[in-house]
Amino acid sequence: MRDGCDTQISDKLMAWYDRHARDLPWRVPPGSTQMPDPYRIWLSEVMLQQTTVAAVKAYFHRFTERWPTVQALAAARDEDVMAEWAGLGYYARARNLLKCAREVARIGEFPRSREGLQALPGIGPYTSAAIAAIAFEQPETVLDGNVERVMARLFDEHTPLPQAKPILTEYAASLTPQHRPGDHAQAVMDLGATICTPRNPACGICPVMVHCAARVAGTAPALPRKTRKPAKPVRLGIAYLGRRVDGAWLMERRPPQGLLGGMLGWPGSDWTEATPADIPPQKGEWHALPEEVRHTFTHFHLRLSLRVAHLPLSATGNFIPASEFNPADLPTVMRKAHKLATAHLDLSEAS
């Protein structure tokens, strides 16, 4: 217990990581002499909040190509960053990303301490620890979904989440070494992502299987316990997709807070459990589509009814010219609506 940690477990984890670390675009492989770029670590960690590695890769690549440094990102236009983030979800992350980049650019560099990092927008307990450990080699302890699962199993902890969080933090801290804390953090997360998986954990090939209390008890697949969430209600809405004859679309920028905040979208009703009133954003011949968009958000299912119209060249309002319109810039539900509407509009034009 030289480091105040269980060196047996951390040594085995590190040996396993040296052989089996995932090859990730933002990662410096174990054994490399180069130091990770704090900008890339920060960007990847924010993208990875509640998001899978597979989903993040393409976004990380595009962001770093377009904005290679935190100074470049700080100088970006808000709408360009939101458009580049479109489809990744949790859009408050993109707004805070930009705020954070501008703050860091103003200071001159990323703070190295966990406290300094956590004072920045969009950086909470997990992300501050991750950046401090991975980018700056400080012995901070990360606690994400992977670590929670690994700790609950190693120590056979049956207290349900989120109540168990402080306990699991203690366990994770007890394993954090002074040496290579960043690689240790990534090792635990890699273990959780590839071996100690939520269902059907591969205990037979786990590097720390002999230390795992849940494996002895046979409880590993059932851990961690979680209090289950109530079912999602269904909400209804109407969206209006108006295309002018020059190809421009009638759209609106959503308010900066709340659902899909700051993102581009179609005008329409509020989304509520009651049937919405059909009030078009401007006059025209609005046709109801027979098919509706179905989309699930964090806390409700949406059934979005669509109205489409060909609008005359004389129509005014917030039109996005065809040359500037890119469905990839829209959040997914708006993209789905566009896909359905164009299929209908193009069909009606062809006839």
Add this chain to the structure above:
DNA sequence: AAGGCGGGGTC
């Protein structure tokens, strides 16, 4: 302390 906040993969 609790609830809002995306989207896709998986079972």
Add this chain to the structure above:
DNA sequence: GACCCAGCCTT
């Protein structure tokens, strides 16, 4: 359908 994912912010 429900669960899961390198969580954070507001109230």
